[in-house]
Amino acid sequence: MTPSSRRDFALMLTVLLLLAVTLRLAVTTASVLLPLLTDEGALTPQAAIIIPAVPTALFAVGGVLTPWLSRRIGAVASVTGAMSAVAIGMLVRFVPHSGVIVGGTVLAMAGIAVVNVMLPALVRATSGTRMRAVTTAYTTVLSASSAIGAAAAVPVAHAFGSATLSLGAWSVFAVLTLVVWVVAARGHDVDGALTPPASHSRPALPRGTWPLTGFFALQALLAFVVMGWLPTIAVDAGISPARAGVLLGIVIMVSIPAGMIAVSMAHTLRGIRIGVVGVSVGAAAGLLGLWLAPTVAPELWSVLIGTGMAAFPLTLALIARSGAGAAEATRVSGVAQGLGYAISTIGPLGAGAWYAAGGEWGPVLVAMIVGAVLQALIGLVLASAPKPASRPA
Numbered sequence: 211m212t213p214s215s216r217r218d219f220a221l222m223l224t225v226l227l228l229l230a231v232t233l234r235l236a237v238t239t240a241s242v243l244l245p246l247l248t249d250e251g252a253l254t255p256q257a258a259i260i261i262p263a264v265p266t267a268l269f270a271v272g273g274v275l276t277p278w279l280s281r282r283i284g285a286v287a288s289v290t291g292a293m294s295a296v297a298i299g300m301l302v303r304f305v306p307h308s309g310v311i312v313g314g315t316v317l318a319m320a321g322i323a324v325v326n327v328m329l330p331a332l333v334r335a336t337s338g339t340r341m342r343a344v345t346t347a348y349t350t351v352l353s354a355s356s357a358i359g360a361a362a363a364v365p366v367a368h369a370f371g372s373a374t375l376s377l378g379a380w381s382v383f384a385v386l387t388l389v390v391w392v393v394a395a396r397g398h399d400v401d402g403a404l405t406p407p408a409s410h411s412r413p414a415l416p417r418g419t420w421p422l423t424g425f426f427a428l429q430a431l432l433a434f435v436v437m438g439w440l441p442t443i444a445v446d447a448g449i450s451p452a453r454a455g456v457l458l459g460i461v462i463m464v465s466i467p468a469g470m471i472a473v474s475m476a477h478t479l480r481g482i483r484i485g486v487v488g489v490s491v492g493a494a495a496g497l498l499g500l501w502l503a504p505t506v507a508p509e510l511w512s513v514l515i516g517t518g519m520a521a522f523p524l525t526l527a528l529i530a531r532s533g534a535g536a537a538e539a540t541r542v543s544g545v546a547q548g549l550g551y552a553i554s555t556i557g558p559l560g561a562g563a564w565y566a567a568g569g570e571w572g573p574v575l576v577a578m579i580v581g582a583v584l585q586a587l588i589g590l591v592l593a594s595a596p597k598p599a600s601r602p603a
């Protein structure tokens with residue numbers, strides 16, 4: 211590799227990691243700051259209900275529309291426009307007004323929905339023979355960014371004396387990412403790599419797309435319920451609010467090394483089988499403990515659930531290696547994320563409706579355990595789907 215090509219690769223790797231950081235910070239900081247934003251009067255209670263529902267809804271729409279958008283205007287223009295939307299949407303959330311914060315969140319999440327779909331294919335198109343290392347790096351950064359955003363947003367708000375200042379401050383990462391992306395994309399034929407071969411008919415989706423979609427949907431459903439409701443489930447079981455918050459932190463932190471291990475195994479069929487079963491069994495075991503003996507060893511249950519959350523980076527790695535090239539990976543990513551996120555909304559909405567109706571958490575946890583078992587079975591079907599030979603990107 212020449213010095214010039216090394217510089218180009220280093221620049222593209224930097225932008226891929228910055229994209230991963232921005233995707234997570236935009237979501238987690240808003241969720242964590244909701245109580246403070248409501249207390250300060252920057253959000254009405256009605257707006258605070260809307261914001262958590264925005265990401266999954268727009269991610270589902272983005273999954274369907276992004277492949278079409280990429281074909282129409284190209285991958286570079288799609289990501290550039292999307293990151294511009296993310297930067298503007300995050301920046302305007304400085305304004306302490308419900309309408310502006312909700313509008314900024316919608317704009318930012320719409321941009322993230324596009325980048326979500328493009329990112330696995332971008333990794334494949336630009337990493338060459340280093341796809342395994344790059345995939346591990348960006349999925350690890352995704353998980354770490356969630357933990358950083360969740361841990362730092364409130365302290366930053368206290369330091370600034372304002373939740374909206376904290377919410378808007380994270381836009382600096384989006385602006386930086388946009389600038390680096392524009393520079394990096396000039397040195398790579400990203401559009402060429404992600405453009406499918408000319409064809410008079412639309413080719414069928416690669417084998418394994420539908421089980422991959424099912425696996426993505428179930429892992430997202432489980433993750434959204436855990437992230438949204440684990441502290442409440444723990445408190446209702448008799449665990450203190452402070453300890454319940456720590457349990458969610460344990461889940462997030464454990465998911466980082468677990469995700470690294472899962473992604474590193476996603477390059478052989480045997481490794482995929484072990485990975486999909488391992489994350490599913492971990493989730494099921496932790497949820498079973500939370501259901502049957504929540505106060506006996508809640509930290510252990512959180513560790514097990516955290517291993518289950520590694521299903522997300524594992525799924526991204528499987529999307530990145532799907533199909534015969536980066537263009538096909540984009541199509542698979544659109545289907546898996548579009549339908550997957552749409553289906554996954556059943557989880558948090560159903561859990562919330564059950565809780566609002568005064569229901570016990572037992573049936574919700576049992577349904578999640580069944581979902582984890584079904585996830586393992588679908589994962590085994592996915593691991594048995596042959597991977598087509600790659601075409602040059």
